[in-house]
Amino acid sequence: MSTWQNWAGLETATPVRVEHPADEAAVVALVRRAARTGARVKVVGSGHSFSAVAAPEDTLVRPDRLSGILAVDRAAGTVEVLAGTPLHVLGDDLARLGLSLSNLGDIDAQTLAGAISTGTHGTGGHGRGLAGLATQVVGLRLVTGDGTVLRATPDHHADVLDHARLGLGALGVLTAVTLAVEPAFRLSAVEEVVGWDTMLGGMAERLAAHDHVDTYWFPGTDRCLLRISDRVPAGGPDPSPVPSARERLVADELLAYGALGVATALTARVPRLAGPVNRVVGRLAGGRAYTDTSHRVLTSTRRVRFREMEHGVPMAAAAEALAAVRAIADRHRVGFPVEVRSAGAEDVPLSPAYGRETCYVAVHVHRSVDHAPYFAEVETALAALDGRPHWGKVHRRQAADLAPAYPRFADFLALRDRLDPQRMFANAYLRRVLGP
Ligand SMILES: Cc1cc2nc3c(=O)[nH]c(=O)nc-3n(C[C@H](O)[C@H](O)[C@H](O)COP(=O)(O)OP(=O)(O)OC[C@H]3O[C@@H](n4cnc5c(N)ncnc54)[C@H](O)[C@@H]3O)c2cc1C
Incomplete structure (x- = not known):
């Protein structure tokens, strides 16, 4: 019997059967078969959700032949x-x-x-x-x-x-x-290490002026890494050389390991090390500038396994949310960075960014660390600011308190009743966040 496990190793399940449909007709056949026997069916992707959203109960469907x-x-x-x-x-x-x-x-x-x-x-x-x-x-x-x-x-x-x-x-x-x-378009990215006040004070102007802004704050320090990417006009010259894949990997891995966080935490405690350490930090992460095809600039490799929770709060509450998370992360002496991103108001009913400009705040710990006390405090703080959890990341929210957070929650449930009245596609996670 094959066991399913998610990327972070937080969720495992042992399905009764595993299917690899080759086409839509095969999907229809397996769904009809399951409908006759009352079996539940769960398609998984690559298992990168930290939550149990993809955990199969009876039939696990792997879509590896549905590609292209x-x-x-x-x-x-x-x-x-x-x-x-x-x-x-x-x-x-x-x-x-x-x-x-x-x-x-x-x-x-x-x-x-x-x-x-x-x-x-x-x-x-x-x-x-x-x-x-x-x-x-x-x-x-x-x-x-x-x-x-x-x-x-x-x-x-x-x-x-x-x-x-x-x-x-x-x-x-x-x-x-x-x-x-x-x-296809290219993006030019610039990375810079700045202090917390600079990060927060310039946030609105930065978001208005740039295409993509990604911020990593290192708990225990005042330091933030800003990654700002903008489109390169078609036909224009490259503003900077393209980094080698190896260079990108080394810097991305350092970020993922929290090594930059450790380094910057050291400077906070031993100020005379600030110069040398910041120079290393600047060389490894901040101060990088590169241009490449958009999907290569926007995405990175994450080989270090971690646990993550993320909430989207209204942009108007961003400063308050970040101050709260900063205090909690410092108290918990967290080694991994806190990531801050943004989205415009979206019309996707269950998107955390539905109907409002959103500041996403994501907290992480190494996969070997018990995330529960840290994540629970952050969740309480962000929920109080009308935060909505990322469905694929760790959270403890339930249908009763998610319903008021999403204006179109009831419409979603009504459609679910229509399309899956037998709850073939349910699992324990969906029963928690959507109800029976
Ligand atoms: C290292 C890492 C980095 C990440 N970075 C980001 C990020 O930058 N931004 C962000 O928002 N999230 C991020 N995530 C979260 C991730 O993008 C989501 O959890 C995503 O859903 C995972 O996709 P998956 O293919 O692994 O799907 P899974 O986790 O396997 O499944 C997710 C859901 O999709 C459903 N599903 C899959 N295929 C089908 C199908 N064919 N039909 C119907 N339902 C289907 C599953 O049943 C399940 O409900 C990250 C996760 C990791 C581990």
Whole structure:
């Protein structure tokens, strides 16, 4: 019997059977079979959710044979993609076509359907607005609880499109997703280490002026690493040399390990080391400048395993939220950075950025560290500021307190009743966050 485990190692499950459907017809067949026997079905992506959102109970469906681009419509600026396509494969395939997604998260190891289903997002300065991948979805194909295939577009089953682009795997099996794409573009990134007050004081101006702003604050210090990326005008010269893959990897890994945090914490305690340590920090992370294809600049490799929780709070509450998290992280002597990103107001019903400009605050610990006391305090503080949790990351929120946080929660539940009345796609996580 094969065991399923998520990337962080926090969740495991032993499904009764494992399926690898080769096409949509095979998905329909397995769903109909499960409907007859009353079995539950769970499609997994790449297992990169920290929460148990993807944990299978009876049948585990691996979408590894549902990968690749099905159709390109250059006039409409869309591509139809098989739902199990890993984002890194999609990024390379789109680049070969001279196309690109508008935005991505920190990594590209996830499958397309897995990523959109939990609200995976990157960071968007308000100049560029949207950060969530689901906002780029303009069509999808969904196999519902009785094996019906729904082709949802803005004109046909629009309500299904609206909700199933961030559907938590609760509404059916996505077999294909149509995405809005744009001509390939390059991003020029600059990284800089600044103090907390500079980070916070200049936040609004920075977001207004730039395409993507990503901030890492190192607990126990005053130091923040700002990563600002802007589009390079087509045909323009590279503002800086492209870094080697190895250079990127070393710097990204240092960031992931929290080594920069350790270094900067040292300078806080032994101020005479500040000069040499900051010089090393500056050389390794801050002070880097590079230009590359958009998906290579936006995403990094994360080989160090960690645990993560993230909430989106209204942008107006960002300063208060960050001050609260700073005090909690310092008290817990956390070694991993706190990541701060932003999104414009989105119209995806279950997106944490639904209806409001959002500041995302993500906290991390090494996978070997008990996250519970730190995450619980942060969650309480951010929930009090109207924070909404990332569905794919660790959190303890439940249906009763999530419903008031999402104005269209009841619509989602009504659609779930219609598309999956038998709860074929449910698991313990969905029963907690959506109800029975
Ligand atoms: C190192 C790391 C970095 C990350 N960085 C970011 C980031 O920058 N921004 C961010 O927002 N998140 C980030 N995440 C979280 C991650 O993007 C999400 O948890 C995402 O959902 C994982 O995708 P997956 O393919 O692994 O899907 P899984 O975690 O395996 O599944 C997620 C959900 O999708 C459903 N699903 C999968 N395929 C289908 C399908 N075909 N039809 C219907 N439902 C389906 C599953 O049932 C489940 O409900 C990160 C996670 C890790 C581990």
